[in-house]
Amino acid sequence: MGLGKRDEENPVSEDEAEAEKQKLRPEASVEMEMKKLPLRVKDANYPEVIPGHSEPLLKVHHLKYLLLGFNCFITTLGLVMLCVAIWVRVDPEFWEYQSTLDVDNLKTVCVLFMVAAIIILIIGFLGCFGAVAEKRWLLILYILIFGLVFVIQLAALVLMWYAPYSSTIKVELEKQILTQIKERNTDDSSRYFVDFIQEHLECCGSISPRDYVPGDLTPNSCQRSDTGNIHEIGCATKMLSYIRKKAGIFGGIALPILLVQLLALFAAGCLIRSLKMESGYEM
Secondary structure (H helix, E strand, C coil): CCCCCCCCCCCCCHHHHHHHHHHHCHHHHHHHHHHHCCCCCCCCCCCCCCCCCCCCCCCHHHHHHHHHHHHHHHHHHHHHHHHHHHHHHHCHHHHHHHHHCCCHHHHHHHHHHHHHHHHHHHHHHHHHHHHHHCCHHHHHHHHHHHHHHHHHHHHHHHHHHHHHHCHHHHHHHHHHHHHHHHCCCCCHHHHHHHHHHHHHCCCCCCCCHHHCCCCCCCCHHHECCCCCCECCCCHHHHHHHHHHHHHHHHHHHHHHHHHHHHHHHHHHHHHHHHHHHHHHHCC
């Protein structure tokens, strides 16, 4: 039987004849399939499409400006975080409390945030330059350093929120304030510290006014200025509330920074991928 021929009762259809031709010429089907593949178009008016990808890649310049915006925002927030950390560290009341009491966790948190804020400022400039220059190696370095700083900040944030609400720090505050109360009659610095916190925090004693031994006069700093009554709340409780308030300020600033940093890391990763694909598929 010849190609495209049958007996008179069963003639060959056009589709069957075309199929027979394609079987004899496999290279023709390959050419037709290749024509169906989308080509990458280097045109600013059209999205770039890579063979094998059904969706167009996000343009490099879109990611570049997105990362640039993130880093400008991060740099600004880092500057704010540095200012707040310095303010808390040099605040007269906070300095008076932490210089007399041995509260290492609070000192560590302040130092961690100041160091992290300075590094954030440096990384912000690094990210901006890497995005504008479109240097993959610089963006990879940016992700590595920024990722490490992100982990440090996250650890500091967890420590800052956990420390004021742990039972350990409250017991430690009560013990150290009580020690200062017992030494106030023999040590001028202890007397100044006790009077300072009782006057500014409006409290009396470590746990309560009963911390003063019988026969010992309750200091005037324990009294209300308007009525002369003794404050009933201990200074350990009031100081813990003060520390929690400062922790809330830190958290309110640090949490948005961490979220924006996470988005910046994701944008940097997408930009690296787009730059890699652009260099690998350029025509």
